[in-house]
Amino acid sequence: MTGQTRTYITRGLIAGLLLLTTLSGCGPDTQDARKTFGAALQAEIGENHPPVTDYYSQRDFKPVWVSLDTSLFGSPSTTQALEELIDAVQQADSHGLLQDNYSLDELQALHDAPPALPEAAAAGEWRAMQSYLQYAQDFAQGRYSQASADNAWFIPKPPFDHGNQLRQLDDSGVSDSLHDLLPQTAEYRRLQRARSNIVDIVDAGGWPTVDAEGLIQPGEHHAAIPDLRRRLSISGELGSAEPQGPAAEDPTLYDPQTVAAFTKFQRRHGIADDGIVGQEARQMLNYPASKRLEQIDANLERLRWLPRDLANDRIMVNIAAYWLVAYRDGEPPLNMPVIVGEEQNQTPAFHDTLEFLEINPYWTVPNSIIVKEMAAEAAQNPTYFSERNMVVQADWPLDSEVLDPSDIDWDNYADPDANFPNVVRQLPGPDNALGRIKFMFPNKFSIYLHDTPARHLFEKADRTFSHGCIRVGDPIALAGFVLKNTDGWDAARVEETIESREMTRVDLAEADRLPVYIYYSTAWVDEDDVLYFRPDRYQRDASLMLTLKAGHSPVSSDAISATPDI
DSSP states (O other): OOHHHHHHHHHHHHHHHHHHHIIIIISHHHHHHHHHHHHHHHHHHOSSOHHHHHHHHHTTTOOSSEEOOOOTTOOOEEOHHHHHHHHHHHTGGGGTOOGGGGTHHHHHHHHHSOOSSHHHHHHHHHHHHHHHHHHHHHHHHOSOSOHHHHHOBOSOOOOOOHHHHHHHHHHHHHHHHHHTTSOOSHHHHHHHHHHHHHHHHHHTTOOOOOOOOSOBOTTOBOTTHHHHHHHHHHHTSSSOSSOOTHHHHOTTBOOHHHHHHHHHHHHHTTSOOSSOBOHHHHHHHTSOHHHHHHHHHHHHHHHHHSOTTOOSSEEEEETTTTEEEEEETTEEEEEEEEEEEOGGGOOOBEEEEOOEEEESOOEEOOHHHIIIIIHHHHHHOTTHHHHTTEEEESSSSTTSOEEOGGGSOGGGGOSTTOOOSSEEEEOSSTTOTTTTEEEEOOOTTOOOEEOOSOGGGGGOSSOEEESSSEEESOHHHHHHHHTTTSTTOOHHHHHHHHHHTOOEEEEOOGGGOOEEEEEOOSEEEOTTOOEEEOOOTTOOHHHHHHHHHHOOOOOOGGGSOSSOOO
């Protein structure tokens, strides 16, 4: 080999190495591609999303979802993060969310056909990031943006910060950073599992209609009983739709086994468990499985509205279930029925903190009750107030002048728009509308927990009887629960104080100032994995179900705000 030949070979090898170096991502071509990508991504993001711009600037516009590999043997590609995001979005339905809201088709297309040009890669990167952040925000706060206005829900949503979420993305990865945003409660997990069962029922065609008129009593014969058995078998109250015993010979017999299963159904759906198939029961039986699925989705959404840091010591009141559960150290040792507001006097969803108890309370009658209910009767009955252990006082202080009701022209105030200038109070006693104990957590709604003399109302399946406040089934037990750390007080002393008939205020120790959450949930699953539904007495499910079913338009740059909705 001549020296000249060796020179040519050496020059060729050097040129080849330079070419490989350039194509492998170390040369000026790759640097230009990255600069082009960064500029294109900044243009895609625009000026309205500072947290996202800051995030990419800090990582020198290194992409998260696409790859800028321009090596000789490489080809356009995407990252493992994008695969994880696609997998996560494919699970959106299990949370009652719609995959289309997070551009699943576009994410899949980006994965299947990664763009080669930096500008196109930047567009795909931004689209994927929008999907991730929208999905994250919906996990953190729920999708429904009008929670307060349309659902009488005034519990602040959990906070969500885009910059913090992007840091979590780097620290934890896609799957964990999303999962950590969801409610980490047994209630959410159980309802999510129940949703899967209802999906299977819907996919299998739902359940049959129970077509009947009038009442079907236990022991009677009716042509709709076979359909009732199939209906109860599908929803789980009845093990098999095949009739047993005497009903095997005559399937139209409403036999004890079917009656027992139907009473379970009644309890699960919040109607009187008398075993009688009537109009309300048929409405529940014939409510489509697909609508029950929508109802579950609506209540998963509401659970996402609740704070993630619910205190271990707290009181939870589910308005729709007419039920109170009290927690200490995360365990629920006390629960009881409650009575809530009538449909025309609905109890709102909100939260506040217990501050004090009043034993033998006075009831100061709201102006609305005076002018809508009392004034007309007082105009006809001079002893109306004395019969009810009530007094009319000139002003608010308890020691203000007591007026003679007969000196007042009550006809002047028997109008819903009237404003009664004085104060009507009911004195402490067994007939006081607030009962013997009032649990106070001052709030703008003037809602509180209290006892009631009308104990028989707790036996009703539908317990919407109050003017908005919440009547508790066992006030002595609740007082004992609340007074755990308040020196000198327990349930026994409360009972002694009740006997005195003197109004007594008990300020709670700091450890007993429990948060009270009053919320609305028409579907939940108990610790035995039994799914319960309740009638939507306040009609708060309707708008929520409609919105979740319809979804919103595919993710756009406007969906990610610089100042997130809290």
